[in-house]
Amino acid sequence: MSSSNAKHPELSTIFNKDEARVDWHDETLWWIRQKRDKAAWTIPEWEQLRDTASSIKNNVLSNLHDYLAEFETNARANGIIVHWAADGKEHNEIVHAILKENNVSQIVKSKSMLTEECGLNEYLAQNNIDVVDTDLGERIVQLANEHPSHIVLPCIHWKKEEIGELFHKHLNTPKGNADPQFLAGAARIHLREKFLTRKIAITGVNFAVAETGEFVVSTNEGNADMGAHLADVHIACMGIEKIIPQRKHLGVFLRLLARSATGQPITTYSSHFKKPNINQTMHIVLVDNGRTVQLGRESFRNSLKCIRCAACFNTCPVYRRSGGHSYHTAIAGPIGSILAPNLDMKKNADLPFASTLCGSCSNVCPVKIDIHNQLYLWRQEITKQGYSPKLKTVVMKVMAVTLSKPALFNIGGRAARWVIKYLPFMVNNRLNPWYKQRDLPAAPKQSFTEWYKKNRK
Amino acid sequence: MSSREKILAAVKINQPALQQLPALEELKAIQYENDFDQFKTVLTTIGGTLVEINTTNEITEYVKHNFSTHQNYVTTIPELGEIKMLDEHLDPHFLENIEVAIINAEFGVAENGSVWLTDMEMKIRALPFICQHLAVVLHKKNMVSNMHQAYSLIGKSDYSFGVFIAGPSKTADIEQSLVLGAHGPKTMTVFIMD
Numbered sequence: 077m078s079s080s081n082a083k084h085p086e087l088s089t090i091f092n093k094d095e096a097r098v099d100w101h102d103e104t105l106w107w108i109r110q111k112r113d114k115a116a117w118t119i120p121e122w123e124q125l126r127d128t129a130s131s132i133k134n135n136v137l138s139n140l141h142d143y144l145a146e147f148e149t150n151a152r153a154n155g156i157i158v159h160w161a162a163d164g165k166e167h168n169e170i171v172h173a174i175l176k177e178n179n180v181s182q183i184v185k186s187k188s189m190l191t192e193e194c195g196l197n198e199y200l201a202q203n204n205i206d207v208v209d210t211d212l213g214e215r216i217v218q219l220a221n222e223h224p225s226h227i228v229l230p231c232i233h234w235k236k237e238e239i240g241e242l243f244h245k246h247l248n249t250p251k252g253n254a255d256p257q258f259l260a261g262a263a264r265i266h267l268r269e270k271f272l273t274r275k276i277a278i279t280g281v282n283f284a285v286a287e288t289g290e291f292v293v294s295t296n297e298g299n300a301d302m303g304a305h306l307a308d309v310h311i312a313c314m315g316i317e318k319i320i321p322q323r324k325h326l327g328v329f330l331r332l333l334a335r336s337a338t339g340q341p342i343t344t345y346s347s348h349f350k351k352p353n354i355n356q357t358m359h360i361v362l363v364d365n366g367r368t369v370q371l372g373r374e375s376f377r378n379s380l381k382c383i384r385c386a387a388c389f390n391t392c393p394v395y396r397r398s399g400g401h402s403y404h405t406a407i408a409g410p411i412g413s414i415l416a417p418n419l420d421m422k423k424n425a426d427l428p429f430a431s432t433l434c435g436s437c438s439n440v441c442p443v444k445i446d447i448h449n450q451l452y453l454w455r456q457e458i459t460k461q462g463y464s465p466k467l468k469t470v471v472m473k474v475m476a477v478t479l480s481k482p483a484l485f486n487i488g489g490r491a492a493r494w495v496i497k498y499l500p501f502m503v504n505n506r507l508n509p510w511y512k513q514r515d516l517p518a519a520p521k522q523s524f525t526e527w528y529k530k531n532r533k
Numbered sequence: 534m535s536s537r538e539k540i541l542a543a544v545k546i547n548q549p550a551l552q553q554l555p556a557l558e559e560l561k562a563i564q565y566e567n568d569f570d571q572f573k574t575v576l577t578t579i580g581g582t583l584v585e586i587n588t589t590n591e592i593t594e595y596v597k598h599n600f601s602t603h604q605n606y607v608t609t610i611p612e613l614g615e616i617k618m619l620d621e622h623l624d625p626h627f628l629e630n631i632e633v634a635i636i637n638a639e640f641g642v643a644e645n646g647s648v649w650l651t652d653m654e655m656k657i658r659a660l661p662f663i664c665q666h667l668a669v670v671l672h673k674k675n676m677v678s679n680m681h682q683a684y685s686l687i688g689k690s691d692y693s694f695g696v697f698i699a700g701p702s703k704t705a706d707i708e709q710s711l712v713l714g715a716h717g718p719k720t721m722t723v724f725i726m727d
Contacts, residue, residue: 104709119644121562132554135553139548140544141544141548144540160535162536166536210716211706212707229705229709234707256708256712260706261712264715268716296704297702297703297704297717298662298702298716298717301658306625306659316544323689326680326684327683327684328680331680341575341579342647342699344579344699344701344702345702347694347696348692348694348696349694368540368543371543371544371547374549
C-alpha cells in the first residue's frame with residue numbers, strides 16, 4: 077500500500093497529531109460497534125448462529141478442494157467463464173486480457189477488497205485503463221489518490237467539509253457546500269453517467285455457492301448491480317476462501333454479515349448472480365495469492381474464515397485510535413494484521429504488535445476467528461524468524477537474563493530506582509517511546525525484597 | 534502445470550482433516566408471532582414505505598397521487614392495466630428515465646424487511662436498480678420470519694438472477710450521515726395485498 081517503509085508506530089503518530097480528529101474517529105467507530113450490538117441482541121439465537129457459521133467455514137476449509145471443483149463445474153454449466161489466478165499479478169493480467177479482448181479502456185468497479193489486495197487499480201492505470209470506483213466511499217478516496225482506510229467504510233477518516241472541497245475540485249460542486257445529502261446527490265449524477273457508458277463492470281464476491289455455481293454480492297448503494305446489469309461484460313473477482321457449500325448456508329451468513337458490519341438487519345441488496353444476462357458475458361476469477369499457504373499454517377488457517385464485515389476494526393481500541401492507513405496494507409485492523417504477515421512477513425512484521433491483545437475482536441467476530449490468539453502467535457513466529465523490531469529483541473534478551481538471575485535483578489532494581497530519582501531524563505527521553513503518553517510514578521526508596529528483609533520478625 | 538492445477542493441488546495438500554457440516558435444522562431461529570407486523574416495523578425503520586391495499590386499482594391511484602410530477606411509470610404486472618407494461622426486449626440503458634417501476638415480489642422476510650424477486654418478476658435485471666422509485670407488490674400470506682425459511686422457499690429454483698431488496702438504496706459514506714437514494718431508487722414502496 078504505502079510506498080514508504082514506515083511502520084505502524086510511526087504512521088499512527090502521524091494520525092495522532094490531530095487529537096480532536098482521533099477522538100472523532102474513535103467515537104464514530106465505537107458508535108458503529110454499538111449499532112452492531114443492538115442488531116445482534118434482536119436475534120436470541122445469535123451465539124448459536126455464530127457457532128453454526130464457524131462450523132460451516134471449518135467444513136469449507138477442510139473440503140475446499142472438492143468445493144472449488146464443484147463450484148467451477150456448476151458455474152461453467154451456468155454459462156460463466158471461470159479463471160484461476162495463482163497470485164495478484166496473474167489476477168491483474170487475466171482482468172487486463174479480458175479488457176483487451178473486448179477493446180475496452182474504461183471500466184466501472186464496485187467494492188472488492190481482493191482487487192485492492194492485488195493492486196489492480198495501479199496495474200490497470202499503468203496500462204492506460206481508466207477505472208472508476210463506484211462505491212461512494214471508494215470514489216472519494218480514489219479522487220483523493222488514497223486507498224480505503226476501512227474495508228466497509230472506505231473514507232471513514234474523511235470529514236464532510238473535506239469531501240465538499242474534493243467534490244468542488246473534481247465534480248464542480250459549489251465551494252463550501254458540505255451537506256452529505258447534496259454531495260451524495262452530486263456523486264449519484266456523476267456515477268450514473270459512468271454506469272450508462274461503461275461496457276465492462278468488475279465486482280467483488282461475498283459468497284460463492286459450490287452447489288449451484290452462483291455468487292452473491294451485497295451492497296447498500298446498488299452500485300454493483302448498476303454496473304453489472306448495464307455492462308456487456310461482468311467480471312467478478314474472488315479469493316478461493318469465499319466458497320460456501322450450499323445455497324441454504326447463505327441464510328446463516330446473510331443474517332450475520334450486515335448486523336456485524338453496520339448494525340443493519342441486511343444490506344439493501346443481496347444479489348444472486350447465477351447465469352449471465354442475455355447478451356452478456358460473465359467471468360469469475362478465482363484467486364489464491366497466498367491463501368493456500370495460509371491454509372497450510374495450522375495456527376493461522378482460521379483467518380481464512382473471514383467474511384470481511386469489519387466488526388473487529390470497529391471494536392479495536394488500536395484501530396480506532398490509529399486509523400486504517402497506519403496498517404499500510406489493503407486490509408487493515410485486527411484481521412488484516414493476521415492476514416498480512418502471511419503475504420509478506422518481513423514487511424508486515426510490525427502489524428501483529430499493533431494490538432493490546434484485549435480480545436474484543438474475537439468476541440465480535442461472526443465466524444469466531446480467534447483473532448487475538450493469532451496475533452499473539454504471529455508475534456512468536458515473527459520473532460523466531462528474526463523479523464521483530466531490533467531494539468525490542470535486544471531489550472527482551474536483557475530482560476530474560478536479568479529475570480533469570482536474582483542477584484542481577486536486585487542490582488538492576490536498585491540502579492533503576494536511583495536513576496529514576498536522580499537522573500529521570502536518562503529514561504524519560506525521546507529515545508524511549510514508552511514515555512510518549514505516559515509518566516512513571518515516583519520510585520520507592522526500597523524494593524519489596526529489601527522491605528521484607530528489614531521488617532521480617 | 535496450469536494455475537488451476539497448482540492451486541487445487543496446494544489446497545489438497547494444505548487443507549486439514551475433514552470437519553462435518555453442521556445441521557441447520559438444529560438452529561432454533563427466531564419466529565415472530567406476527568410476521569407482518571415485524572416486517573412493517575423493520576421496513577419502515579430502514580426507510581421503506583408500506584401501503585396496505587385491497588385491489589390493484591389502488592396501486593395505480595397511489596402511484597399517480599404520490600409520484601405525480603412525472604409520468605414515466607412502468608410495470609411488469611399485467612393486472613395493472615393503466616400503467617405501461619415493460620417491453621422485455623428493451624435495452625436496459627433506455628430505462629434511465631423511468632420514474633417508478635412496479636414489480637411483483639415473491640415473498641417478504643420479517644426479520645429484515647426484505648423482499649425476494651428474480652428475473653421472472655423483473656424481466657430486465659436493471660429495472661429495480663435504475664428506476665428513481667421502486668414499488669413492489671406482495672401478498673400478505675407470502676411472508677416468512679427468517680432467512681432460513683426464505684431459503685427453504687427458494688429451494689433449488691433455477692433463476693438466472695435473484696435478489697433480496699430491503700428498502701431504498703442508501704449510503705452513509707459521508708460522515709455516517711444516512712442518505713437515501715445512493716445509486717438505485719430513492720424510495721421503496723411495498724404494496725401489501727390480502
